[in-house]
Amino acid sequence: MFSHQSQLFSQLKFQHSFYRVIIAGLTKEQMEIVITAKKLKKTRHILGIVKGDKPKHYEIFINTLYWGGGLVHAAGWRGRAFTTVSLDYFPDKISNLRQNPLNVITFEFPPSIIYHRDSEGKLLYRYGWDVSVVEALAQAFNFTIVYKEPPPDERWGDKQPNGTWSGMIGQFSRDEGDVGIANLYITNRQGRRNHQDFSTPFGDDKSCYLARVEPPLPHWMSLALPFQTTAWIASMIGLIITGPILYLIARASAKSKYEERHLQSLSYSILYVIGDLLRQPSGSLPLRTSTQIFVVFLGLACMILTIAYTSNLTAFLTVTRHPKGVETIKELYESGKMVFDLNPFFQRYMSGSENRYLRALSERFESIPNYDDIQPKVLDGEGVMIQSKGYLLYVSAHLAIPQGKPRVRLMKECFSPFSIGIVYQYGSPLKHQFDLVISWMFEAGITNRFFIDAISRSQQLKKQEEKMKETVSPETYEEEEEEGGVIPLGIDHLQGIFIILAFGCFVSTSVFFLELALALFLK
Incomplete structure (x- = not known):
């Protein structure tokens, strides 16, 4: 029976x-x-x-x-009566869990779950966006949190060839957990909802790419930066044609022998224009009125041009310039860079996208379970990392050098926005009342505050660790700003001057030996 x-x-x-x-x-x-x-x-x-x-x-x-x-x-x-009067046979068993334990499955994934460790690597405590949400639920429903982790390198889990699941999803399918947190996207990808229930969303996220900040341009290139390419071309054309024009005007005049002897030489006219441009005008002045008018306007134009150049050059010499990096998915595809992540989750989304560039990038995808192995590849420019925007914001904040200068950045174009929630066992009685409290926190903006606090707290702890270890060293950044934000110029900033001088010496010496050789040959 x-x-x-x-x-x-x-x-x-x-x-x-x-x-x-x-x-x-x-x-x-x-x-x-x-x-x-x-x-x-x-x-x-x-x-x-x-x-x-x-x-x-x-x-x-x-x-x-x-x-x-x-x-x-x-x-x-x-026989005739109950032994207990007015008994509630169906009491509320969720609103007060009487400090009984709930198994919370999670793993380290900042800023949702951040592990704070001591100098020997021992876990001291957990904090983060998702952790704050679960701790708030623990206070509201009076339960004790017991953290459990999936097997190493399995994390969220993936569907196995035999139909079972690894990682967190596998633990829920085996009833090993009550609640799961780890920046969980609310999706039914590969039939996840058959093994777990999602909560109401408490936040939003999207899939973005983390790329390195391109190395700064050499300071000698600052000499060319004050003008755009079109302005340089226009200036060069003006310089090339102004000398011959002055030569033709002077040659057309026949009243002044002095003017005929100097300005009627093409080489002298060109040097006259260059002298004006370098604010070193010739001591001889033209005598012809038409030539004088041309020279006046030539001097005015050269003065404006040189003032504009020198003023802008001062700024460019004191500012570190970085080349423009990839910002869009199309540019990323055209760059030929690899795409890295901790598991193949995003590869599946890219391969099924209607965007042909995303589909093509899925073929350049490489799954690397350990973030520490991805970081050097990104910093070397070998590729980019794809992950949730929240995670990448945390990574970029922690990869900044002591002066706050970023080493990595988020590309401007992201894709696939997702809602973030926690998960329960399939059919869990916790869901209805937990979801109600989560929705209250989300509508009040509390969960968003949890995210901001997680980032801020992690940065403060990092600064404390750096201060204790005294890790600031000259090799970690290019230069320190002195009080007032003024940077003294060094040899590195002025390298363009020495390059020009060396080039001039080389050209002058080459021409000298050429003239000497011609003189000997003509003898």
Whole structure:
């Protein structure tokens, strides 16, 4: 008889959070076996009626759910009346969990879950965005958090060839956890909802790319930066044609022998223009009115041009310039860079995208389980890392050098926005009331505050660690700003001057030896 009833219960498809189950005709020992069956162990209310030792005597038991498991005696029937008056046979077992433990499955994934360790690597405590949400739920429902982790390198989990799941999802499918947190995207990818229930969202996130900040341009290039390319071309054209124009105007005049002797030389006219441009005008002035007018406007133009250049050059010499990096998915595809991540989750999304560049990038995807192995590849410019925006913001903040200068950045174009939530066991009775509190926190902006506090706290702890270790060294950054934000110029800033001087010496020496060789040849 009991075997037949056990088979019946195994076939029932209860929605555990909403059903009340009454069972009669079993012994207490049989009842305890039934309530631990997978289909009934998370049912909110089970009431069992067990026949007593005497005729017309019955005992009533209720399940305790999260209050310790098993059955508790609720009342007895003694032929004419209950032994307990006004008993609530279906008490609220969720609002106050009486400090009983709930297994929370998680792993380190900042800023959702951040592990703070001592100098020897021992875990001291956890904090973060998701941790704050669970801690708030623990206060609201009075339960004790017991953290459990999935096996190493399995993290969220993936579907195996035999149909089972690894990682967190596998633990929920085996009823090893009550709540799961780890920046969880609310999605039914690969049938995840068949093994776990998602909460109402408490935040939003999207998939972004983390790329390195390109190394700064050499300071000698600052000489070219004050003008745009078109301005340089226009200036060069003006310089090339102005000398010959001055030469032609002077040659066309025949009234001044002095003017004929100097300005009527093409090389002298060109040097005259260059002298004006370098604010070193010739001591000889043109005598012809037309030539004088041309020279006046030439001097005015050269003055404006040189003032504009020198003023802008001062700024560029004191500011570190970085080349423009990739910002869009199309530019990332065209750059030929690799795409890295901790698991193949994002590769599947990219491969199924309507964006042809995303589909192409999925073919350049490489899954590396350890972030410490991805970081050097990103910093070397070998590729980019794809992950949730929240995680990448945390990484970029922690990869900044002591002066706050970033080493990595988020590309401007992201994709696939997702809602973030926690997960429960499939059909968990916790879901209804937990979701209500989560929605209150989200609507009040508390969960967003949790995210900001997690980033801020991690940065403060990092600064404290750096201060204790005294890790600031000249090799970690290019230069320190002195008080007032003024940077003294060094050899590195002025390297362009020496390059020009060296180039001039080389050209001058080459021409000299060429002239010397021609003179000897003509003799």
